[in-house]
Amino acid sequence: MMLTCPLCASTDTGHFHRDGRRDYHRCRRCALVFVPPDQRLGPIEEKAVYDQHQNAPDDPGYRRFLSRLFDPLRERLPPGARGLDFGAGPGPTLSVMFEEAGHPMAIYDPVYSPDRSVLAGSYDFISASEVAEHLFAPGRELAKLADMLPSGGWLGLMTKRVTDQAAFTRWHYILDPTHVVFFSEATFVWLAGQLGMRVEFPATDVALLQKR
Structure with a gap:
């Protein structure tokens, strides 16, 4: 069964993997791997998973985790650049780190x-750390974020990337039932081209897109 890709809206998709709980399809146009809509959690079930997250600004381990996105993005910002932390979660921390570095958030x-x-x-x-994989309509939502940026503005995304099908079948990342879309490097290259942006991969799991 061919499904519509939630990123590029192509119907040129095919079955990629099944793990006993869900199916995963892959788009041949943009290389996004995605879970069919009827296999996603509902909002109450989704929130129950999110409520289990124990992240806070005073957790040094969580700050180290976020630094993979924070450090390369901060290096590219002019002093006083104003930002939005999209998908901040129950314990906003990335925004605190940027504010400490002089960026209103x-x-x-x-x-x-x-x-x-x-x-x-x-x-x-x-910035959007560990957000992209949760988006039901990533094409629409990421385009909206890009529209909020000026020329030269940055969209910083942190999400684990698909490498190949064999690795996908053993991947812990797909075990989280709230993860419904999975990007590869090729997917980000395609996305950048569609949004009029250029993309860099400065760290593991990090993609930085700059508006032309």
């Missing part, structure tokens, strides 16, 4: 900080 999370007025603003950079 807004936060948005559809579950824990659902003030959509911040999405009407514009920002010099947008």
Whole structure:
């Protein structure tokens, strides 16, 4: 059965893997791997998983984890650049790290900080750590984020990347039931081209897209 890709809307998709719980399909156009819509969790079940996360700004281990995105993105920002942490989660921390470095921040999370007025603003950079893999409509949502950036602005994404089919079948990342889309390096290259951006891969699991 061919499904519509939630990133590029192509129907040129095929079955990629089944693990006993879910099916995974792969788009031949943009290389996104995705879970069929009818196999996603509902909002109540999803929130129950998110509520188990124990992340906070005073956790040095969590800060080290976030530094994989924070460090290369901060190095590319001018002083005082204003940012948005998209998908900040129940314990916003990346925004705190950027504020400590002199960058005013807004936060948005559809579950824990659902003030959509911040999405009407514009920002010099947008960070999204461990968010992309949760998006039901990544094509629409990532395009919206890109539209909020000026020329030269940065979109920093941290999400683990698909390498090949054999590794995918053994991948712990697909065991989280809230992870429904999986990007590869090729997917980010395709996405950057569609959004009029260029992409860099400065660290493991990190993609930085700059608006042309």
